[in-house]
Amino acid sequence: MDADADLAEAVRSRIEALCPILDQIQESTRSASISIGVLHHGEVIFTRSRGFCDVESQAPADSEKNYLLCSLTKAFTAACCGILVDEGKLEWTKPLQSYVQFRSVVDPVIGERATIQDALSHNTGLAHMDLTWLGVECDYILGKEDLLEIVSHLPPVHDLRSGFHYNNYMYAVAGLVIEQQSGRPCYLDAIHHEPSVLKEIPIIVSHKSNITTYAIGENTYSLAFARAMIPSTELKMLFLNGPQREHVIGRTSRPRLILYHNGVVLGNSHGLGDGPDWSAQAIAQAMFDLQPPIDFAEVSKQRAKTEYERYARVAADFEYLGNEERSKDRFNVNLEDYVGKYVNSGLKMTLDIRYDTAKSLIMVVNNVSSQCHRLSHFAGDKFGFLPSSRHEFVAREFIDWFT
Known part of the structure; x- marks a missing residue:
């Protein structure tokens, strides 16, 4: 067994030893199911599903079941754009209006100059206004055909490229660009047979804008990924549990740059806290032996009480x-x-x-x-x-x- 295989086995053993803690997190947060996947150098070294994908029918969860990916889909969007750039069908810095009828009646400069890179890095300056498209029961309350008209009326919160402002609408616009330039609505489905669909990775994962300006370590956004240097009190700003300024993983360990969004651990419910988030942090802590160790079973239990109230x-x-x-x-x-x-x-x-x-x-x-x-x-x-x-x-x- 070579050194890389030894390392993979050691990591797998650490995660397997963590399973009782992961079970406690799931119980505390009342998560119907939690599914986990860990890759090492392109190889899947650990998978685990526990709970029910449908509580009423008691259908067990497994790695073949569908889960809501939430903002992890942003990585797929950026990957599709990277493929189109590689094929010469798209340019990162060409205005969006070169591809779709994108405009801004409130700030014409944004309409004329905003690019696909601005859209994917949340740098357009347009307000997110998620509650104009997402209603209760996770229902959409607008039609796809109205997307560009609505975006044209989003108020700006600051000038183009002058600061980070999270905006899901702009990823929907990027989706329209992908459809327009590829000629198909599900681009990755059409090219799944290729050995690797990842193109333009240096552009996609590199720093584009500061999420916050006061962090000592890195707390930035690339195209579809947040970047953080741990230990960091700003880690998980984009998760439902929010930043954890008391429970900071790796306080005394060497700094590590991580790329994150929702993913790695998936759940199908949000009962008393974000169980997948706690699980992902616990797994990262175990994988890299981050010190001092945080008892995420206890943390999730405490947060569950707060969520209940x-x-x-x-x-x-x-x-x-x-x-x-x-x-x-x-x-x-x-x-x-x-x-x-x-x-x-x-x-x-x-x-x-x-x-x-x-x-x-x-x-x-x-x-x-x-x-x-x-x-x-x-x-x-x-x-x-x-x-x-x-x-x-x-x-x-x-x-x-x-x-």
């Missing part, structure tokens, strides 16, 4: 702030004054306010049946649609960006 905190804030405003402004509400359709033609968004009962209103977003919310009076002329219970908050997959 999330709805109660939001509901308490909603009630407290509403009472504060109502105490300052005695406002008589006439529901009839609010009934009607509120339209933003640029963002292709319609909020339809209707009577639910004679004394209550509902709001339907973009005429999508799943996007129906019961409104409650907050204060003054403000209404909210806070779910009535934690069960509804979780079951309908409400997105809360702030707690």
